[in-house]
Amino acid sequence: MQSSQAGGPKKRISESTIHRLSLYYRALSLLEKENYETVSSKELAKREKLTPAQVRKDLSFFGSFGTRGLGYPVTELKKRIATILGIDRVWRVALIGVGNIGSALVSYKEFAKQGFHIVKLFDNDQRKIGSNHKGMIVSDIANLEQELTEARIEVVVVAVPATVAQYIVDDVVRAGVKAILNFAPINLRVPEDVYLRNENMAMELEYLSFAMVNNHTPKRVK
């Protein structure tokens, strides 16, 4: 994976590094609540079941934070990681498909905590359209492209059946949205400049059953 900014230095950051940064961010949030001012690489490593060397390597990648003997300043490091991860700001999120999974996601507090604010809901069910769902009025998916644009949506969460997901995502792309989190169990086609992540809970269980029936060597981090 490659990261580059216009005029800036190019650096490669692996998916597992981003994953660990997310974990550090969570550990630091907890440390902040517990009123810690500094934290050692050893303590951070212990909390996330990593080695202190791994922690130091990850954090050195983003500049020098730590002071030998004193450790890392908790609040400053947390802020720095938030900036790197792009969660030091509010992202305007729309959720499409207010079914079982969609409804749960609206209530999922972790999203808002990380700055992902669900501000629009869409569905195609006439009984849901216009109804109030946890403080938001469900919009008609028929006006998807226009409403996404008007609401300046930056991230879309797709929680619709697999059979209709591609049509909906085509609309989402036409509305200029550049980031999609897809829960439909299907491979979606999006242009090169659109970021797509797939979340498939049933498939995760299939990795487990595959591993069990084939006596597969365990693999921890995806």
Added chain:
Amino acid sequence: MQSSQAGGPKKRISESTIHRLSLYYRALSLLEKENYETVSSKELAKREKLTPAQVRKDLSFFGSFGTRGLGYPVTELKKRIATILGIDRVWRVALIGVGNIGSALVSYKEFAKQGFHIVKLFDNDQRKIGSNHKGMIVSDIANLEQELTEARIEVVVVAVPATVAQYIVDDVVRAGVKAILNFAPINLRVPEDVYLRNENMAMELEYLSFAMVNNHTPKRVK
């Protein structure tokens, strides 16, 4: 990743191959419903946005299915993939933590369709314990180890807060469960012979925000 069975041949199957097998399985289920008897590698590829060569390579890995000019027999291929993925049988699943995400997972039809039957629910909330949740009585997490053993649970889904997840998983491991799907945003420690998959929806959004703020090269399949 390595797969091996006692006395059997060793073969390596990558995580992305397992992912594609899951996709083929879904495509074949749909084709079966549409009354197709055979399907070409070209049609399967088109449905899953892959190349026909990729499809042929994946499927040849598991023996010779196809007939030149006729394609693959839909029902037979679907059954074969189900066996490889370990979803041609019923797995007894317990769900721990009947909060927002936990409740949604109980209603998530994809799980049962793939043979993952949630047969036990656990919570630590006295208002939930003993209550009927979608046809199941919520059990007290205090008796977790014993009840998991008695109910012959094979797979556990963890949907509890990060702060308590490790304690709960330690109990799950003591009960002899070998497969865990974890929704808590924390790295868990499990013995080598336990299969663990992490599902973290907030982190998936962080990959997207990281990609957007760093103008990251898109990466499609996780």
